[in-house]
Amino acid sequence: MSKTWHTNMQHVLDENGELVAMPGSGRRLWQYLGSIVQAVTERGPDDREDQTPLRCRRRPGRKRCNGRILAMIPDEDPMTIHWFCPVCEDNGVITGWQGTLWDRRRFI
Template sequence: MPKDARELANFLALLIDDATSGDYDAEPQIRCIGMDCSGLIVPTIIEDTNEIYWVCTECKTNGVISNWVGTKWDNR
């Protein structure tokens, strides 16, 4: 797998793991993947759609993860 793809897959796995950890009051700890950004990622589970919405606290880079339910990173 190419390095960029591997890094993105690891990033998404971290987000799923963090979002489903059950510690919803914890401070964000995942660093943004944006170039030259020192922000942290805040993941949120959207219960209606079972999607994880994530956004960077600094640069506002964001995304949605779907089809994660039941994966090995799903801690629920």
């Protein structure tokens, strides 16, 4: 198992909820993490599927990993999004995603 990325979306948002200025590579990484938040939060409440439409961002040996990211909010840890690439085992946890521009939950 490769190293787990621990990320908190609040660390990179300004007072308006926008991504703070940072170099392109960092920005792409955070936008990727944001896409994971979006993919998980736009699911319906009965949708138990962990699959997301997102391709893995890693390029092991300069060849793009063709894994698709699995992501979920575990029942036992509802504040955290866990994500995982089944091919290269890149994985991480995302906190501080609630109420961000990527949070697509609908409050009905």
